[in-house]
Amino acid sequence: MMKPVFSAESLSSGYHGNIILNNVSFVIRKGEFVSLIGPNGAGKSTLIKTISGSIPVYAGRVFFLGSDLRDLKRKEIAEKMSVVNPITGDIPDFPVRMFLSFGRFPFRKLFTPDEMEESIISEIAALCGIVSLLERSIKELSAGEFQLVQVARALIQNRDVLLLDEPVSNLDYRHMIQVMDILSALNRSGSTIICALHDVNIAAGYSSRIIAIKNGGIYSDGNPGEVISEKGLSGLYESRFFCGKNPVTGQPSVYPVTGSSV
Amino acid sequence: MKKKYIFIISGLLLIISIIAGLCCGAEFISPVVMIENIIKGSESLKTEILFKIRFPRIMAAAFVGAALSVSGAVFQSVFRNPLADPFITGVSGGASLGISAAVIFSLGPVLTIFFSFGGSICAIVVLYLLSYGKGFGGGVFILAGVALSFVFSSSVMLLFSVAESRSVHKALIWMMGDLSSSGDVSQWVVSALIFVIASLLWIYHSHINIISLGKSFSNSSGLSDSELRIILILASILSALSVILGGIIPFVGLMIPHLVRLVNGHDNGSLIPLSAIGGASFLVISDALSRSLIFPYEIPVGVITGFAGGIFFIFFVIRNRQVY
Secondary structure, three states, X not given: OOOEEEEEEEEEEEEOOEXXXXXXXXXXXXXXXXXXXXXXXXXXXXXXXXXXOOOOEEEEEEEEOOEEHHHOOHHHHHHHOEEEOOOOOOOOOOEHHHHHHHHHHHHOEOOEOOXXXXXXXXXXXXXXXXXXXXXXXXXXXXXXXXXXXXXXXXXXXXXXXXXXXXXXXXXXXXXXHHHHHHHHHHHHOOOEEEEEOOOHHHHHXXXXXXXXXXXXXXXXXXXXXXXXXXXXXXXXXXXXXXXXXXXXXXXXXXXXXXXXXX | OHHHHHHHHHHHHHHHHHHHHHHOOOOOOOHHHHHHHHHHOOOOHXXXXXHHHHHHHHHHHHHXXXXXXXXXXXXXXXXXOOOOOOOOOOHHHHHHHHXXXXXXXXXXXXXXXXXXXXXXXXXXXXXXXXXXXXXXXXXHHHHHHHXXXXXXXXXXXXXXXXXXXXXXXXXXXXXXXXXXXXXXXXXXXXXXXXXXXXXXXXXXXXXXXXXXOOHHHHHHOOOOHHHHHHHHHHHHHHHHHHHHHHOOOOOXXXXXXXXXXXXXXOOHHHHHHHHHHHHHHHHHHHHHHHXXXXXXXXXXXXXXXXXXHHHHHHHHHHHOOOOO
């Protein structure tokens, strides 16, 4: 058994006193690729925000690499975990290169030049295929390009543990596959990846484990074959599904049945 | 490369505005006469006017303008709101309540400074709790700032209505945005503080850049809440210092960072120094206009910036009408 990266014990959390995530327990081990699926508002983003220390825990505990998350400083967390959250509101017109350099922020000290910065930025930019974007402004990128840049920034910060909140939600197929393939390659080289996804087929195709969340609790948890079934998904999303097998990859694949909402 | 030219041009603009400021006033002194007097080193009336009256006043205007613009630039980035500036958020209002109280109770200069810091920090604490604690953004944030400003100005009026008329007059003159009382020791102390705090904020420029990408981004980048609070308190103190030195001077902190953003972009590393230079130039020119537009009367400089900024603001709203 690999060592646990996250372990949550009867965890509850939410925003401004309202409980969203209610009494949730799980263990995520090193090297897992975990997808979180579930309806809108079920608590996928809340779970990611909670285990990344971005919102307070109301009850229960979360351990990250053996230490209680509450005992760790933001900076200590950021050194060992990187998070890709959707950026809302006005996006400032920073150049891509500068945006990527923010990934070095937890390691920077005042008045000391960062010698790693240049080399690590060019290495990761090449890995993510965004070298041609480096001098552009993040404001003028397409959604797909910006998502690649955000993943690259996260990788510059840390490659061991990655949390991503809906990394491919509004991307076209090419960018979707590009982002997920980068995550998959990282996972094969040992990274632990946790990502909230809306597309069950993408979750099935890439992850080693799927946690389905509904109404702030864990609805089902297991490998894609266990979680994805017609019965399981119709209970989770409250609509009908047809399940089959992807003839190319052999993974389970699902199709919502149109006109089945009532 | 492009940034270098922006810095050179704005530096030149500041030098030109300072020279213009030295020329303008009750008596127009041409630059040629000015240089002649300086070279000769004569103790004439003209050198007296230039060095004892106009120069300190121009320096006060420059530091006030720089302080207002830098704190405006920081507030806009931190609150991710294009309308955040010391005036609209009520931070200047808090400082002016503190100063009015100190003037009316004749508390002496040191306590006056601390009272103004206290007032401005009160305002920023309320805004911080609303926007970060309760998650209010955008419109609610600005409404809270406007509400705060009203509370502070009502409190000032309450103080005035019960205080002795001589001290009320003193406080009123200063609140109108008055740079004419400059020239004493405290001016240079306050100016030095402005320089130090603006520099500290500049040192924090990558923190401010990261904050400008939103709360969840800055949290997961390892930026602590205490660093955020330090930045907000520094920016509030900077606004308070501008109020101590120049009274309430509206719109500079809103307008100048916006204009700088148009040419420089949003990177606080260059936005902060360019806003300082731009704000200094703008207020020096506004002050020169206030001294010479309706001669022999002197218009408070706040009136000039209020007109310029108000018109700018209307254009800004029209340009961004799809956003609001």
